[in-house]
Amino acid sequence: MSPSILRRPLTLAATVLLVLTPSLAGPLSPASAEGTKQDKIAERETVDQQLEDLRIDLGGVNDELADTYIALAETELLIPEAQQDLEDAQAELAAAREDDRLTGERLTAAQDEEKQLSGEVETGQEEVDRSDDELAQVALDAYKGGGLPNPSTIYTGGQDPQDAVDRSMNYRLTMSSQGSRLDTLRADQAVTENSADRLTAVREEIDALKLESEQAVQRTADAEDAAAAAKADLDDLYATQKTQRDDLEAKKTKYQEDEANLEDRSSTLDTEIEELARQEREREQKAAEAAKKKSSSGSGTGKKSSSGSANTGGGWNYPVNSRMNSNYGWRYHPIYHTRKLHAGVDFPVACGTSVGATHSGRVIARTHNSGAGNKIILSHGIHNGKLVTSSYHHLQGFAKPVGAQVSAGDTVGYVGTTGSSTGCHLHFEIQEDGNSVNPANYL
Numbered sequence: 001m002s003p004s005i006l007r008r009p010l011t012l013a014a015t016v017l018l019v020l021t022p023s024l025a026g027p028l029s030p031a032s033a034e035g036t037k038q039d040k041i042a043e044r045e046t047v048d049q050q051l052e053d054l055r056i057d058l059g060g061v062n063d064e065l066a067d068t069y070i071a072l073a074e075t076e077l078l079i080p081e082a083q084q085d086l087e088d089a090q091a092e093l094a095a096a097r098e099d100d101r102l103t104g105e106r107l108t109a110a111q112d113e114e115k116q117l118s119g120e121v122e123t124g125q126e127e128v129d130r131s132d133d134e135l136a137q138v139a140l141d142a143y144k145g146g147g148l149p150n151p152s153t154i155y156t157g158g159q160d161p162q163d164a165v166d167r168s169m170n171y172r173l174t175m176s177s178q179g180s181r182l183d184t185l186r187a188d189q190a191v192t193e194n195s196a197d198r199l200t201a202v203r204e205e206i207d208a209l210k211l212e213s214e215q216a217v218q219r220t221a222d223a224e225d226a227a228a229a230a231k232a233d234l235d236d237l238y239a240t241q242k243t244q245r246d247d248l249e250a251k252k253t254k255y256q257e258d259e260a261n262l263e264d265r266s267s268t269l270d271t272e273i274e275e276l277a278r279q280e281r282e283r284e285q286k287a288a289e290a291a292k293k294k295s296s297s298g299s300g301t302g303k304k305s306s307s308g309s310a311n312t313g314g315g316w317n318y319p320v321n322s323r324m325n326s327n328y329g330w331r332y333h334p335i336y337h338t339r340k341l342h343a344g345v346d347f348p349v350a351c352g353t354s355v356g357a358t359h360s361g362r363v364i365a366r367t368h369n370s371g372a373g374n375k376i377i378l379s380h381g382i383h384n385g386k387l388v389t390s391s392y393h394h395l396q397g398f399a400k401p402v403g404a405q406v407s408a409g410d411t412v413g414y415v416g417t418t419g420s421s422t423g424c425h426l427h428f429e430i431q432e433d434g435n436s437v438n439p440a441n442y443l
Contacts, residue, residue: 047077052348053325057334058422065251066422069335072244079237086230093223100216107209110202117199252335273377273391274434276365280379281387281433316358316442317408319392319428320415322347328438343436344393344429351424353415354399355392357406358428358443364389366398372427373419374398376412386432388442393427394418 054073058066326346330339361380368374374395380388396416400406417424430439 043081047074047081050077052423054334057326057331063422065248065255065335068244068248068251070422072241072248073334075237075241075244079234079241082230082234082237086227086234089223089227089230093220093227096216096220096223100213100220103209103213103216107206107213110206110209114199114202114206117202248335272367272369273389273431273436276377277387277389277431277434280364280389284382284387315408317356318347318443319355319358320347320349320353320426322349322353322426325425328436328440341436344391344427345439347426347428349415349424349426351396351414351416353426354411355395355413355415355426356409357412358390358408358430360407361390361405363400363402363404363406363412366402369419371420373421374413374416375419376400378406378412383432387434389431389434391429391431393429394421394425 051070051074054070058069324345325348326342328345329342331342332339357378359378359380361378363376364379365377366375367377372391372393374397375391375393376395376398377389377391380390382388392413394416395413395418397414399411399413406412415424415426421427428439429436430442431437
């Protein structure tokens with residue numbers, strides 16, 4: 001019997017462990033699956049936020065062109081995720097194939113061992129049976145009187161003392177031989193029984209490995225399907241990307257004049273606010289002069305006349321409770337690839353949301369044009385020698401009439417997407433003497 005076989009104990013417990021212990025690259029646990037699901041949700045939310053921000057950045061772009069660009073942007077944002085899905089699926093497929101290979105090797109080794117043990121058990125049993133038959137025959141002969149001599153006859157009937165000695169020695173040798181045969185029989189029986197026990201365990205292991213092999217084959221098939229689906233999804237995204245890029249280039253040519261109109265529209269908006277600021281400053285100055293004359297003439301009760309301008313003290317509030325997605329400054333246009341000044345900040349927020357005055361002041365204009373849509377402008381009085389105004393663009397509707405006095409936080413309008421806007425948001429600006437400045441200097 002092979003010594004290597006004797007040194008390899010196989011128990012039912014070990015066999016059970018082989019079946020129950022999952023492979024390192026096995027199916028995801030419920031906790032892991034839930035984690036993966038949450039990751040996917042987070043990735044989708046990130047993509048949606050990026051698309052929302054990008055849509056707001058496309059102000060002034062033709063709607064058809066903007067929609068085409070957004071569709072292309074979404075496709076390109078999804079490609080890295082699809083690429084990662086493919087890589088994960090390919091890794092799972094490789095792990096499944098390796099698991100299948102290792103299971104096959106273990107099954108082959110177990111089947112080879114079963115064959116060897118079966119031969120050893122069969123041979124050992126034949127040896128035990130033969131030795132058992134021989135001992136049984138000796139016992140039968142002895143029972144019939146034709147077997148082992150009676151010890152008492154060894155010392156009687158002899159011719160001389162030497163003959164008795166020889167007969168005694170022969171008797172001891174015969175008994176020793178039978179005892180040795182009995183010991184061998186017992187040892188053979190123990191070895192055969194041990195081999196038989198191990199053979200049973202090996203056969204149980206083979207049954208478990210066959211089940212595990214079936215599972216490995218199924219896992220490999222599932223992984224192949226998942227990898228093929230991930231590859232198809234990625235290929236579809238690349239094909240869609242190419243189609244959308246071609247479509248975008250065609251529409252860019254079609255709406256090329258829009259790019260030039262953007263600059264003209266921006267200049268018009270600046271001029272509009274500059275003129276309003278000039279008029280408001282003149283009004284402030286006239287009101288101040290009138291109040292000064294009245295005070296110097298000594299008439300009245302001594303109270304200062306209000307010019308109707310804002311109280312310039314105190315802090316400034318955000319117009320809406322939202323994050324800012326686009327800061328003030330020069331911005332690279334995603335479609336036309338030109339640099340333009342973004343004269344304010346944007347707040348992505350749902351249409352219909354109330355817009356509050358950022359500071360106390362007076363409504364000096366409610367306008368509408370193709371760029372800003374519905375826009376309300378507030379004057380906040382003189383700050384450091386400059387007239388400060390704030391403007392709120394793309395409104396769905398107005399809440400205060402021209403000339404109304406407002407306090408910080410009072411609702412002046414409602415978020416919309418009028419004018420050159422591709423999504424619900426508030427575009428907010430602050431001007432000093434009609435020139436746009438960074439709202440972060442105030443908010």
